Amino acid sequence: MNGGKAAERLWQGRFLEVHAAPWGEGGRWEYVTRVNRIAAAVILAVTDAREVVLVEQHRPPLGRPAIELPAGLVGDETAGEDPLSSARRELLEETGFAARRWEDFGTFASSPGMLGEIFHFFRATGLERVGPGGGAGDERITVHLVPLPEVPAFVAAARARGCAIDTRLLALLPLLP
Amino acid sequence: MNGGKAAERLWQGRFLEVHAAPWGEGGRWEYVTRVNRIAAAVILAVTDAREVVLVEQHRPPLGRPAIELPAGLVGDETAGEDPLSSARRELLEETGFAARRWEDFGTFASSPGMLGEIFHFFRATGLERVGPGGGAGDERITVHLVPLPEVPAFVAAARARGCAIDTRLLALLPLLP
Numbered sequence: 001m002n003g004g005k006a007a008e009r010l011w012q013g014r015f016l017e018v019h020a021a022p023w024g025e026g027g028r029w030e031y032v033t034r035v036n037r038i039a040a041a042v043i044l045a046v047t048d049a050r051e052v053v054l055v056e057q058h059r060p061p062l063g064r065p066a067i068e069l070p071a072g073l074v075g076d077e078t079a080g081e082d083p084l085s086s087a088r089r090e091l092l093e094e095t096g097f098a099a100r101r102w103e104d105f106g107t108f109a110s111s112p113g114m115l116g117e118i119f120h121f122f123r124a125t126g127l128e129r130v131g132p133g134g135g136a137g138d139e140r141i142t143v144h145l146v147p148l149p150e151v152p153a154f155v156a157a158a159r160a161r162g163c164a165i166d167t168r169l170l171a172l173l174p175l176l177p
Numbered sequence: 178m179n180g181g182k183a184a185e186r187l188w189q190g191r192f193l194e195v196h197a198a199p200w201g202e203g204g205r206w207e208y209v210t211r212v213n214r215i216a217a218a219v220i221l222a223v224t225d226a227r228e229v230v231l232v233e234q235h236r237p238p239l240g241r242p243a244i245e246l247p248a249g250l251v252g253d254e255t256a257g258e259d260p261l262s263s264a265r266r267e268l269l270e271e272t273g274f275a276a277r278r279w280e281d282f283g284t285f286a287s288s289p290g291m292l293g294e295i296f297h298f299f300r301a302t303g304l305e306r307v308g309p310g311g312g313a314g315d316e317r318i319t320v321h322l323v324p325l326p327e328v329p330a331f332v333a334a335a336r337a338r339g340c341a342i343d344t345r346l347l348a349l350l351p352l353l354p
Binding site for chain 2: 018023024108165170175176
């Protein structure tokens with residue numbers, strides 16, 4: 001699988017890059033990274049009333065709105081910003097919430113077969129609404145506060161009206177038999 | 178956000194494509210799809226002894242091994258293959274397990290901000306080991322059977338030896354406060 005050999009850059013855009021790594025007998029494995037391999041921060045924010053804070057926005061890659069956990073890029077507005085500071089900023093910008101308690105669950109890979117992207121996953125509790133939310137710049141974000149036991153019904157209703165569901169919502173669904 | 182306007186294809190490879198959709202005032206949003214927008218199938222497979230079936234393989238996009246749920250592409254070996262048939266095939270190829278019960282949890286988006294990829298998420302129970310596993314072709318897959326209560330410690334140990342962790346493992350971690 002030749003994982004140690006250098007990958008070749010096939011294409012570079014403003015935000016994304018495509019690379020190919022050697023694979024098998026003379027083959028190559030195409031994959032994508034963000035420029036500079038910038039990472040994301042994703043926040044599982046739960047209120048004292050045990051509601052999860054979800055965001056909804058139109059997503060060009062999917063061509064439809066998506067229901068997601070609040071998230072953003074680490075250091076996309078301030079160079080050198082650490083993941084927790086990014087998470088605090090994004091939660092506030094997107095949802096208007098500040099949190100007293102933050103827990104770091106480490107990094108996860110979004111799609112290991114095609115994407116170099118990793119994200120830092122945080123849980124935020126002790127929430128207080130201190131701003132309007134809605135996002136920065138061109139973002140048009142709707143905030144949903146969903147009681148945890150109602151998440152499966154909320155997801156079903158969102159799918160019925162044409163929304164995509166972010167993979168991170170797997171953390172909220174009762175999946176273990 | 179101009180979600181209705183046509184996206185432009187910026188680059189095409191053998192497996193991946195890069196597109197740009199109009200965004201904001203004259204801007205554009207870069208994103209990636211698989212060629213033909215082929216979808217994936219991901220399987221949460223749990224044995225009667227309440228062990229989850231995890232796979233480990235080198236992942237060129239990450240440059241290191243990743244711990245993942247078993248997964249594969251829908252119809253990459255047989256045109257017209259439905260998602261459940263793909264899931265059955267991939268679980269058998271990668272892990273050697275067949276399952277008596279399959280439940281379909283619908284589709285999820287892997288990374289809504291940069292990726293058009295969706296995957297079908299299945300839970301498989303009533304497992305029986307009927308083959309060697311290990312993957313097809315150039316795949317070199319190691320199978321791990323991990324008792325559900327031991328998943329957090331398994332993840333910590335995998336990270337300590339340099340593995341990436343697939344986002345779908347969020348379904349297995351105790352994250353709700």
